[in-house]
Each structure stands twice: as C-alpha cells, then as structure tokens.
Amino acid sequence: MRRMQAAGIDAFGGQVRLLELAAPGSPAPDEVVISVHAAGVANWDEFVRTGDWDVGRRPPLALGVEAAGVVAAVGEDVTSLAAGDQVLTHPVPLRHQGAWAQSLLAPAALVARKPAVVSWEAAAAFPVPALTADQAPDGQWVLVHGAGGVTGGLTVQLAVAQGATVVATAGPSSAARVRGYGARVVLDYHDPDWPARVRDAAPGGRGVGAAVNAAPGGAAAALQAVAAGGRLATITGDPPPPERGVEITDVYVRADGARLAALVETLAHGRLSLHLAATRPLAQAATALQDAVAGRVAGASVLTLQQSPS
Numbered sequence: 172m173r174r175m176q177a178a179g180i181d182a183f184g185g186q187v188r189l190l191e192l193a194a195p196g197s198p199a200p201d202e203v204v205i206s207v208h209a210a211g212v213a214n215w216d217e218f219v220r221t222g223d224w225d226v227g228r229r230p231p232l233a234l235g236v237e238a239a240g241v242v243a244a245v246g247e248d249v250t251s252l253a254a255g256d257q258v259l260t261h262p263v264p265l266r267h268q269g270a271w272a273q274s275l276l277a278p279a280a281l282v283a284r285k286p287a288v289v290s291w292e293a294a295a296a297f298p299v300p301a302l303t304a305d306q307a308p309d310g311q312w313v314l315v316h317g318a319g320g321v322t323g324g325l326t327v328q329l330a331v332a333q334g335a336t337v338v339a340t341a342g343p344s345s346a347a348r349v350r351g352y353g354a355r356v357v358l359d360y361h362d363p364d365w366p367a368r369v370r371d372a373a374p375g376g377r378g379v380g381a382a383v384n385a386a387p388g389g390a391a392a393a394l395q396a397v398a399a400g401g402r403l404a405t406i407t408g409d410p411p412p413p414e415r416g417v418e419i420t421d422v423y424v425r426a427d428g429a430r431l432a433a434l435v436e437t438l439a440h441g442r443l444s445l446h447l448a449a450t451r452p453l454a455q456a457a458t459a460l461q462d463a464v465a466g467r468v469a470g471a472s473v474l475t476l477q478q479s480p481s
Contacts, residue, residue: 319345
C-alpha cells in the first residue's frame with residue numbers, strides 16, 4: 172500500500188501534526204486522483220478539526236477542504252478530465268482524506284479545470300470562499316460584514332458584478348482594498364454605531380434588503396442593519412434569533428464543480444480578485460491554522476506540498 176505525507180489530526184479536537192496515511196488507490200469510475208500542489212487554510216478547517224463540521228470522514232484525518240493540483244489518474248467513466256490536467260476542487264463530502272495531503276481523491280463532478288493564468292496558490296484558496304460567496308443572497312442594496320476577509324471580499328465583488336449597491340465593513344488596513352472591489356460605502360467594524368450608519372446609508376434609512384455576515388460572531392450586529400422583511404445569511408455558524416420578519420440563513424458551502432469552473436474563469440479574466448496573504452509548507456500546517464483562526468492573516472492562507480507521494 173502506498174503511503175503519503177499529510178497534515179491533520181488523530182482525533183477530533185486533537186492538535187494538528189504531520190501524518191503518514193494510506194494514499195488513494197485506483198479511483199472509482201466517477202472519481203479522479205489529484206496530485207496536490209497547494210491547499211487552502213481557513214477558519215472552516217478549525218470546524219473540521221473540532222468535529223463541528225462533518226465532512227464525511229473520521230480521524231486519523233488529513234484536514235483541508237480545498238486544493239489545486241494535477242490529475243494523476245481518472246476513473247473509467249470520467250470523460251471531462253484526463254491525467255495531466257491542472258485542476259482545483261472543493262471535494263466535500265470527502266471520499267478518502269482531506270486536501271492537506273500529497274494526493275486527493277475527488278468526484279470528477281466536483282473538480283474544475285485551473286486556468287493557466289491562475290496561480291496554484293490562488294486556485295487552492297479559491298473554491299470554498301468563491302462558492303460560499305456565490306451562494307449568498309442578492310439584492311439591490313447589500314451589506315457585507317467582514318469584507319476584508321477572503322469570502323467577504325469575493326462576496327462584495329460578486330454582488331457588485333450583479334448590479335448591487337454594496338455597503339461593507341472592514342478594518343482600516345483593508346478599507347482601501349474593499350473600496351477597490353466596488354463597495355460604495357466602507358465602514359470600520361470597530362465603530363459600535365456601524366449598523367446604524369448602514370441603515371442611514373440605505374434608501375429611506377430603513378436598512379439594506381440583504382446582508383451577508385462573514386465576521387465571526389458578527390451576525391447579530393449585521394441583523395440590526397437589515398430592513399424589516401429583508402434577508403441575512405451568515406457563513407460563520409452563528410445565526411441570531413429572527414426578528415422583524417427578517418429571513419435568516421445559516422450558510423454551509425455546497426460543492427459544485429460546474430459553478431466553480433465558471434467562477435475561476437471569472438477570476439482568470441480579472442473580474443474577480445483574491446488577496447493572497449500567506450504561503451507555508453505542509454510542515455507548518457498547525458501554525459497556519461492557528462494564524463487563520465486568530466485573524467492574524469489578512470487574506471488567503473495556503474499550504475504548499477511536494478508533487479509526488481513519498
């Protein structure tokens with residue numbers, strides 16, 4: 172049995188460490204095996220580590236739910252991909268191990284081709300935030316709370332592309348970048364009165380019709396900026412109790428290879444951008460995750476991997 176190097180956990184709640192795990196065998200008819208070049212690291216990997224997000228596998232477990240790499244093998248029914256193709260994927264529920272590993276097994280339907288102009292690092296950090304942002308509610312006036320992060324930033328860009336007027340919150344170091352994404356108003360989330368300022372900015376001072384919360388613990392504050400009868404989606408697992416007829420959605424990303432392919436083409440053509448902040452080797456996975464959870468990384472974080480199993 173071939174072995175591969177990975178980073179993950181021996182038990183839910185355990186510390187992240189390097190592991191040696193069984194590499195994927197031959198793919199099933201609808202699967203591909205990917206030699207991973209890079210994998211994304213973000214807050215949601217902490218949910219997997221603690222067992223709060225069921226990704227379909229139990230420890231010992233390589234963490235990671237998004238990756239970019241080269242197709243090494245294809246199942247007999249796969250016609251959309253071939254060995255040697257450069258790809259990216261969010262392959263949850265996992266069929267073997269997570270993405271922080273030298274090889275990744277994925278259903279072909281959840282895999283998208285990587286455009287040549289998109290770097291391995293950007294492709295690895297793109298699938299989950301892009302698909303999440305794509306699944307957020309739309310509207311004429313949209314609030315994005317936490318727009319300085321990767322998912323929040325992509326949400327702003329997609330909302331602007333759809334013709335929405337966007338009001339965003341971000342820290343001072345991210346404000347100029349968020350304005351560059353097309354947000355009409357960018358407020359400092361440190362200001363305790365920012366929800367009232369969002370309401371004032373919207374037509375009639377009633378608040379926005381739709382809001383996306385991408386700030387951990389920020390959903391309740393974002394709710395105060397939404398007009399009665401509006402919609403709030405939170406991607407941080409903290410939906411507040413409904414009030415004033417506001418529809419509240421606790422968003423969990425849906426894997427979708429076709430949508431991912433369309434979104435990464437938009438990235439390749441420069442109509443979306445992703446701010447890459449940190450790149451580390453696989454051996455530093457624990458530190459990378461700690462930094463992501465603590466908010467010490469103002470952008471996407473990526474692990475780089477050797478290209479072939481040892």
